[in-house]
Amino acid sequence: xxxxxxPAKRGRKRAVREDEVVAAAIRLLGARGADxxxxxxxxxxxxxxxxxxxxxxPDRAAVVGAxxxxxxxxxxxxxxxxxxxxxxxxxxxxxxxxxHRLLAHPGAVHLLLSGPMDGPHALALGEALLxxxxxxxxxxxxxxxxxxxxxxxxxxxxxxxxxxxxxxxxAPPIAERVATRREQLRAVPAHLYPxxxxxxxxxxxxxxxxxxxxxxxxxxxGIEGRAKD
Amino acid sequence: xxxxxxPAKRGRKRAVREDEVVAAAIRLLGARGADxxxxxxxxxxxxxxxxxxxxxxPDRAAVVGAxxxxxxxxxxxxxxxxxxxxxxxxxxxxxxxxxHRLLAHPGAVHLLLSGPMDGPHALALGEALLxxxxxxxxxxxxxxxxxxxxxxxxxxxxxxxxxxxxxxxxAPPIAERVATRREQLRAVPAHLYPxxxxxxxxxxxxxxxxxxxxxxxxxxxGIEGRAKD
DNA sequence: CAAATTTCTGTACGCTGTGCAATTAATGTA
DNA sequence: TACATTAATTGCACAGCGTACAGAAATTTG
Numbered sequence: 162x163x164x165x166x167x168p169a170k171r172g173r174k175r176a177v178r179e180d181e182v183v184a185a186a187i188r189l190l191g192a193r194g195a196d197x198x199x200x201x202x203x204x205x206x207x208x209x210x211x212x213x214x215x216x217x218x219p220d221r222a223a224v225v226g227a228x229x230x231x232x233x234x235x236x237x238x239x240x241x242x243x244x245x246x247x248x249x250x251x252x253x254x255x256x257x258x259x260x261h262r263l264l265a266h267p268g269a270v271h272l273l274l275s276g277p278m279d280g281p282h283a284l285a286l287g288e289a290l291l292x293x294x295x296x297x298x299x300x301x302x303x304x305x306x307x308x309x310x311x312x313x314x315x316x317x318x319x320x321x322x323x324x325x326x327x328x329x330x331x332a333p334p335i336a337e338r339v340a341t342r343r344e345q346l347r348a349v350p351a352h353l354y355p356x357x358x359x360x361x362x363x364x365x366x367x368x369x370x371x372x373x374x375x376x377x378x379x380x381x382x383g384i385e386g387r388a389k390d
Numbered sequence: 391x392x393x394x395x396x397p398a399k400r401g402r403k404r405a406v407r408e409d410e411v412v413a414a415a416i417r418l419l420g421a422r423g424a425d426x427x428x429x430x431x432x433x434x435x436x437x438x439x440x441x442x443x444x445x446x447x448p449d450r451a452a453v454v455g456a457x458x459x460x461x462x463x464x465x466x467x468x469x470x471x472x473x474x475x476x477x478x479x480x481x482x483x484x485x486x487x488x489x490h491r492l493l494a495h496p497g498a499v500h501l502l503l504s505g506p507m508d509g510p511h512a513l514a515l516g517e518a519l520l521x522x523x524x525x526x527x528x529x530x531x532x533x534x535x536x537x538x539x540x541x542x543x544x545x546x547x548x549x550x551x552x553x554x555x556x557x558x559x560x561a562p563p564i565a566e567r568v569a570t571r572r573e574q575l576r577a578v579p580a581h582l583y584p585x586x587x588x589x590x591x592x593x594x595x596x597x598x599x600x601x602x603x604x605x606x607x608x609x610x611x612g613i614e615g616r617a618k619d
Numbered sequence: 620c621a622a623a624t625t626t627c628t629g630t631a632c633g634c635t636g637t638g639c640a641a642t643t644a645a646t647g648t649a
Numbered sequence: 650t651a652c653a654t655t656a657a658t659t660g661c662a663c664a665g666c667g668t669a670c671a672g673a674a675a676t677t678t679g
Contacts, residue, residue: 169677170624170625170676170677171623171624171625171676171677171678172623172624172625172626172675172676172677173624173625173626173627173674173675173676173677174625174626174675174676175625175626175627176626176627199665199666199667200666200667200668201665201666201667209627209628210627210628210629211628211666211667211668212627212628212629212668212669212670213626213627213628215668215669216625216626216627220667220668221666221667221668271503271504273553274500274503274549274550274552274553275500275553276553276554277553277554278553279574284578284582284583284586285583287583287586287593288582288583288584288585288586291585291586291589292585295585301585301588301589301592302589302592304585304589305589305592305593306592306596306601306604306605307608309593309596309601309605310604310605310608310609312550313543313546313547313550313605314542314543314546314609316546316549316550317542317543317545317546317547317549317550318542318546320503320545320546320549321503321541321542321545321546323503324502324503324504324505324506324507325505325506345508349513353513353517354513354514354516354517355517356517356520356521356524356530356533357513357516357517357520359530360520360530360531360533360534363530363531363534363535364516364534364538367535367538372535372538375535375539376535376538376539376542378612379536379539379609379612379613379615379616380539380543380608380609380612381612382611382612382615383607383608383609383610383611383612384608386608386611387608398646399645399646399655399656400645400646400647400654400655400656401644401645401646401654401655401656401657402643402644402645402646402655402656402657402658403644403645403656403657404656404657405657405658428634428635428636429635429636429637430634430635430636438658438659439658439659439660440635440636440637440659441637441638441658441659441660442657442658442659444637444638445656445657445658449636449637450635450636450637
């Protein structure tokens, strides 16, 4: 059986553990935005000299990768694959969960998109999506394409929302963000952009749960049309 | 009539023009990636001291915003709204154009997503999309939501593709990127991720024109289902 | 106790954005 | 022509970043 106690290595003891580095990074991410996730900031958070971080990760990109993995690992994949509820509802639940989780740390999605998502949790998420979409009646190839489409949709929507948030703040509530957008849209000259002006109310609500769910539903409609059931 | 010659201002003459600053930034973006788009790099490119750039833009974010505007302004919106071809084809053409243009400078999409897209060219793009989708038979509110969905889809797909490119290089050809992905997928343990392993060929082709077009078609299917025609 | 090994620290280099004061170059007025 | 006014540019400086290198500290093995 796997013995928990490591085989008593030789040199000096480690002051922290790798997961504490990740935890410190996420603490900074939540408190002061993506730019605050710096080697020096993490080291200060842990009470270490900056260089000590390089004992645990080879460079900053590796730390960010571990943070991304941690964030992706928080999603409940069991709920995604359980067949108690219709598959569309399960995907909706996952997407909503991801959105709230990632918008809770504005800038987190920047980290997601700053490197390839090839860790175990990313793979597990893809695998679970494949299972759901196979359930939905898609052939393997179509299920794979649809899973990527969904990832694109979810991360794209979150990225666009995050793009208009000044990163350090703890993300104002949606109602306030919509109000800000509506205010800015009042400055759009109606003679140059008549349709934009006419649809200003809807456009102001692009950053809302409703728009997010609407877009996801259109994507799911398109996917459902490919099911052979 | 509007007189071209500016009314002979008082102080020292400007060494460059604002659009030359943007051009220098784009030159750097293409040659050395998004990280090279720095105030100091731009200044060196123009033969100026770094601070001189602040004569033309208040801070780096403003320069990036101008670069984004320039990139968005290169798209042919006239072709998007002309009714010679079916609306789906027109959107396909726009999406393809945007993808190739943005992937030509890997990291460009990072700039796009680093701030709100509220410039005139961004507005014009939105307005043109609204026109196309109204043509397609959508009510104004639905057209607005669908236009945002399309922007999310296009930028999301490009962002995910760019995420796995090491930014400075001039973007290897698609075939090579697919081959790299296929190679990496061979390391995925089949017993943990059976469906992923089975669909590896399709997954390797996530970064391809075909997947991009497929996803766009599913989104358009979903949108078309809302047309009242 | 000494040797070996690992981790942590001190220092340093080159890079970033950008604020402040002084300089340079152009124009308007006397 | 001389001077004042104004705008653009520069030099310098500061604080921050990632990270490479050498040495000190801590811990286990012989």
